[in-house]
Amino acid sequence: MGTSRTDTTGDTSDGRIQRSVRSREAIVTAVLELIGEGDRVPTAERVAERAGVGIRTVFRHFSDMDSLYATMSEWVQERVSEYLTGTPGEGSLEERVDHFIELRTSVAEAIAPYFRSSAVLRWRSEFLEAEYHRNLKSQRERLLLFFPELKGSPSDLLEAADSAASLEIWVRLRSEQKLSVPRAQAVQARLLLGVLAEVVD
Secondary structure (H helix, E strand, O other): OOOOOOOOHHHHHHHHHHHHHHHHHHHHHHHHHHHHOOOOOOOHHHHHHHHOOOHHHHHHHOOOHHHHHHHHHHHHHHHHHHHHHOOOOOOOHHHHHHHHHHHHHHHHHHHHHHHHHHHHHHHHOHHHHHHHHHHHHHHHHHHHHHOHHHHHOOHHHHHHHHHHOOHHHHHHHHHHOOOOHHHHHHHHHHHHHHHHHHHHO
16 A cells, blocks of 8 residues: 655745745835935845845846846836827926926936936947937827927927926935925926927027
């Protein structure tokens, strides 16, 4: 008479998968936390320490730092997507500009630490460089959605409007010029309105 035996292979495999998922999530969370706290260039060693894993675990999940940045970017985009669903406002040009800047503020404040980090890191990251240019294109498309009159304007006015509404301007106003959110909004709105006023004249 044979004896019965419980096969635990499946349970062991499931446990390994769950631990792997937890480790991966901890690594991504560690990167986001470090950058959010002002560490613009978190090293793999600091990521591993914050995540509570070994350095080899970091590189087992992410073969290079670009793959980690890609995952981090996906996470950030998911969290700011709710801010990107706003629709163009109505009313006077001033009211439309204020509406645009109000919506942009939520996005800008949410991603500012990651934007600053990307500015430092992208010179050595093919992914971040490509992502930066994709975002520039997306920002221009959104500007044209809110202010369609720019589509027929001279190219220098479009470039000026794009610059006035840029995240680079917002980060400078907040980080370097140390303006409060309301003051930064007022300044950026004035810059954008000044350009758009030439378009609609």
